[in-house]
Amino acid sequence: MSNYILKYSRDDRVKYISHLDFVRMFHRAARRAELPFVFSQGFNPHPVMTVAQPLSVGVTSDGEYMKVGFDGEFSPQDLTDRLNAALPPGFKILSARKVEGKEIDLTKIDRAEYWVKVEYEGSIDAQDIADFLNEPRLIVMKKSKSGVKESDIRPYIYKLDLTGSDEKTAAFSMTLAVGSVYNLKPESVIDAMEKYIDGFKPEFFAVHRKSLLCGDVDYL
Amino acid sequence: MTIALKDKILSKVTKPTRYTGGELNAVIKDPASVDVRFGFCFADTYEIAMSHLGLKILYHTLNDRPDTYCERVFAPWTDMEEQMKERGMKLFALESGDEVTRFDILGFTMQYELSYSNIVNMLMLADIPVRARDRDESYPIVCGGGPCAYNAEPVADIFDFFMLGEGEELIHEVTDEYIKWKKSGKKNKKDYLEAIAKIEGVYVPSFYDVEYNADGTIKSITPNNPNSPAKIRKRIMKDFDKTYAPETIIVPFGEVVHDRVMLELMRGCLRGCRFCQAGYIYRPLRERKSDTLLSLADKLLSCSGYDEISLSSLSTSDFSGLRDLTDGLLDITEKKKIGLSLPSLRIDNFSLELMEKVQKVRKSGITFAPEAGTQRLRDVINKNITEENIVRSTALLFSGGWTNVKLYFMIGLPTETAEDVEGIADLAHKVLDTYYAIPKEERAKQVNITVSTSSFVPKPFTAFQWEPMNTRDMLIEKQNMLKGAIRSKKIKYNWHDNKTSYLEGVFARGDRRLCEVIIRAVEKGCKFDGWDEHFKFDTWLEAFDELGVDPDFYCTRARDYDEILPWEHIDVGVTKKFLIRESEKARAGETTPNCREKCAGCGANSFGTGVCYE
Numbered sequence: 001m002s003n004y005i006l007k008y009s010r011d012d013r014v015k016y017i018s019h020l021d022f023v024r025m026f027h028r029a030a031r032r033a034e035l036p037f038v039f040s041q042g043f044n045p046h047p048v049m050t051v052a053q054p055l056s057v058g059v060t061s062d063g064e065y066m067k068v069g070f071d072g073e074f075s076p077q078d079l080t081d082r083l084n085a086a087l088p089p090g091f092k093i094l095s096a097r098k099v100e101g102k103e104i105d106l107t108k109i110d111r112a113e114y115w116v117k118v119e120y121e122g123s124i125d126a127q128d129i130a131d132f133l134n135e136p137r138l139i140v141m142k143k144s145k146s147g148v149k150e151s152d153i154r155p156y157i158y159k160l161d162l163t164g165s166d167e168k169t170a171a172f173s174m175t176l177a178v179g180s181v182y183n184l185k186p187e188s189v190i191d192a193m194e195k196y197i198d199g200f201k202p203e204f205f206a207v208h209r210k211s212l213l214c215g216d217v218d219y220l
Numbered sequence: 221m222t223i224a225l226k227d228k229i230l231s232k233v234t235k236p237t238r239y240t241g242g243e244l245n246a247v248i249k250d251p252a253s254v255d256v257r258f259g260f261c262f263a264d265t266y267e268i269a270m271s272h273l274g275l276k277i278l279y280h281t282l283n284d285r286p287d288t289y290c291e292r293v294f295a296p297w298t299d300m301e302e303q304m305k306e307r308g309m310k311l312f313a314l315e316s317g318d319e320v321t322r323f324d325i326l327g328f329t330m331q332y333e334l335s336y337s338n339i340v341n342m343l344m345l346a347d348i349p350v351r352a353r354d355r356d357e358s359y360p361i362v363c364g365g366g367p368c369a370y371n372a373e374p375v376a377d378i379f380d381f382f383m384l385g386e387g388e389e390l391i392h393e394v395t396d397e398y399i400k401w402k403k404s405g406k407k408n409k410k411d412y413l414e415a416i417a418k419i420e421g422v423y424v425p426s427f428y429d430v431e432y433n434a435d436g437t438i439k440s441i442t443p444n445n446p447n448s449p450a451k452i453r454k455r456i457m458k459d460f461d462k463t464y465a466p467e468t469i470i471v472p473f474g475e476v477v478h479d480r481v482m483l484e485l486m487r488g489c490l491r492g493c494r495f496c497q498a499g500y501i502y503r504p505l506r507e508r509k510s511d512t513l514l515s516l517a518d519k520l521l522s523c524s525g526y527d528e529i530s531l532s533s534l535s536t537s538d539f540s541g542l543r544d545l546t547d548g549l550l551d552i553t554e555k556k557k558i559g560l561s562l563p564s565l566r567i568d569n570f571s572l573e574l575m576e577k578v579q580k581v582r583k584s585g586i587t588f589a590p591e592a593g594t595q596r597l598r599d600v601i602n603k604n605i606t607e608e609n610i611v612r613s614t615a616l617l618f619s620g621g622w623t624n625v626k627l628y629f630m631i632g633l634p635t636e637t638a639e640d641v642e643g644i645a646d647l648a649h650k651v652l653d654t655y656y657a658i659p660k661e662e663r664a665k666q667v668n669i670t671v672s673t674s675s676f677v678p679k680p681f682t683a684f685q686w687e688p689m690n691t692r693d694m695l696i697e698k699q700n701m702l703k704g705a706i707r708s709k710k711i712k713y714n715w716h717d718n719k720t721s722y723l724e725g726v727f728a729r730g731d732r733r734l735c736e737v738i739i740r741a742v743e744k745g746c747k748f749d750g751w752d753e754h755f756k757f758d759t760w761l762e763a764f765d766e767l768g769v770d771p772d773f774y775c776t777r778a779r780d781y782d783e784i785l786p787w788e789h790i791d792v793g794v795t796k797k798f799l800i801r802e803s804e805k806a807r808a809g810e811t812t813p814n815c816r817e818k819c820a821g822c823g824a825n826s827f828g829t830g831v832c833y834e
């Protein structure tokens with residue numbers, strides 16, 4: 001058995017697939033590619049596979065990660081080619097690497113870079129964003145297991161730029177905390193902008209995850 | 221730099237992958253490169269539609285033609301419908317996302333009567349006039365097929381034509397004619413309909429006039445066009461082994477009802493249960509060869525990555541190559557770690573042994589369908605299963621470690637008495653006694669018996685097509701009677717509300733006077749009638765009332781043999797004479813042997829193939 005880290009992308013065509021459906025889809029793709037999954041032990045064996053920071057429904061991405069175990073040895077290129085031939089259109093394996101120990105630890109991923117498009121009414125400019133980031137605290141209502149709670153998200157916004165705008169749509173680039181310590185979703189940042197920036201009324205938004213990072217490092 | 225309308229909508233609905241398409245093996249074409257854009261419509265949710273075998277077959281056979289782009293069109297769930305209406309989005313096809321309003325052909329598969337309201341609703345969402353006569357050449361031709369097409373009179377005004385019987389050849393013939401008509405400038409819709417009316421299996425309802433007697437029964441059904449035959453005969457595939465079967469299968473992202481490879485072993489059934497429409501309309505029985513099936517199984521599993529395969533047929537135990545097939549399948553499933561599910565198997569030593577070998581059968585639930593509680597009534601309906609069979613099979617099951625037995629029955633069958641209803645409870649108790657008769661150490665620790673009843677709905681082209689359906693009050697009384705007769709906590713009783721069965725009963729044997737009622741009911745908000753949470757019985761009754769149509773006339777009224785039935789001009793092979801004979805034998809409590817024991821002379825041998833010539 002060998003373990004592999006896969007980096008992959010998901011485009012518009014497959015962005016509405018939930019995490020569970022994604023896992024099932026990937027199992028089927030591996031079966032089509034005739035890659036023998038390692039099955040877990042126990043009462044109800046399932047293929048061994050971990051997805052780092054599962055993507056929210058509706059979000060596209062250029063930099064997702066997962067770890068899988070297969071019975072046998074495969075070159076990264078072979079693995080990539082076989083999976084790409086078997087995946088439904090919209091998914092793409094970008095690269096693969098065989099891992100022995102813990103040189104790549106997907107649980108250490110702690111931030112994500114997003115590109116966010118927001119349709120809005122009112123106005124927004126770079127100064128608004130600078131003022132927004134200068135607020136000592138940015139309090140939004142955040143859902144957690146125990147219910148909806150107030151939360152200060154300011155410490156978890158590592159970077160936020162307005163990268164373009166026209167009358168109706170603004171584009172942002174943001175780097176936010178993900179992971180077990182704190183998980184900040186772009187929609188919470190948009191909620192906060194609506195609350196703290198006067199005259200900015202966001203309506204619809206579209207999110208693209210550019211990368212998943214461990215500190216400043218993108219693994220593959 | 222805008223966000224697409226569809227994304228705004230999809231962010232607000234449940235299960236968005238119902239609407240996105242893009243699944244593995246879905247066919248994508250350039251619409252500009254084809255002559256025909258065909259919308260294959262299924263008037264229910266994605267999960268149900270994508271479980272339907274017929275859709276898979278016709279979708280791929282149409283898309284194998286370079287000149288045709290067949291896309292799937294399903295009923296949006298109510299949250300999606302609301303969003304679509306709010307944002308001005310019309311009914312769309314899954315593959316391209318394009319509106320279907322100007323497609324060339326929309327073909328509905330009509331699987332159950334309760335989807336009629338959804339058909340109308342889908343046309344409305346597509347902004348297409350509902351009545352065929354209101355659609356000019358700029359709108360799609362709307363056609364229908366499937367089991368409900370054999371009596372499609374309740375929706376006759378809505379459709380341009382119906383296809384009767386199996387569609388593998390027929391759908392190509394009507395598409396060819398469409399292309400000819402389109403290339404000649406699509407001048408007059410009638411020209412196209414006249415051209416296809418000559419094709420066997422095509423029924424153009426507007427080419428027939430229906431007249432009524434003063435008592436509401438039908439006086440005559442007469443062709444009004446020289447191209448339309450007096451009787452429309454269903455089509456079947458003569459050489460079923462060689463009949464087109466897709467070697468690819470779309471793999472949905474979300475879970476659907478039948479999320480697996482399905483192998484169609486055979487068409488038709490040789491049993492002749494007198495209540496069963498499928499048993500008559502798909503005659504004669506035809507089989508595929510085991511080798512053909514095994515090679516198909518291999519291809520479908522490889523191209524899909526599915527980890528489960530199931531056998532599809534009306535009665536798997538009657539498949540003559542069952543042993544070869546299952547041996548071959550077990551080879552494949554063991555090698556590939558794949559589950560095999562075996563529905564509609566009779567329980568005997570062979571099938572038990574088989575189930576032991578199969579991975580995915582959990583030893584919990586086994587289903588029997590005795591359908592009736594006493595031997596007398598089982599003889600009436602020609603259900604070839606005896607109490608002894610059931611007791612012996614359940615004894616085998618219980619000693620083999622099975623714990624749950626489900627028993628399916630119908631109530632409201634012709635000639636049914638209180639004794640028959642109580643017989644259901646007796647039979648369940650006998651099954652329970654069988655469990656207790658097994659020594660403790662040799663049986664499973666617990667036992668659960670579930671009795672389910674559905675309400676019998678008389679269907680066209682069955683021996684019971686003349687019978688009155690029980691009234692709702694009668695059915696409720698019988699349900700209560702049965703509830704009272706079940707004395708053990710180990711026996712659970714499930715029953716259905718019979719309002720939907722009543723409506724099904726009205727449509728099943730309905731005529732053209734119901735078209736306006738259906739349209740009215742949809743205008744008043746009826747849709748998804750097969751879904752309890754959406755079924756609006758009172759609204760339906762209002763619609764009947766407003767249009768002065770008495771639903772009981774269709775449902776609870778007994779017919780004479782010489783009454784002209786709304787489907788009198790349809791020929792399914794099985795003759796009226798045979799059905800009368802079966803009806804008489806039912807009344808006398810006499811059984812009819814199956815096709816392999818002795819041909820009963822049903823008329824289906826006129827197709828020149830199948831079990832009739834074995």
Ligand code: SF4
Pocket residue numbers: 490503504505814815816818819820821822823824825831832
């Ligand atoms: S003609 Fe005879 S053998 Fe053929 S389907 Fe009818 S009853 Fe069965």
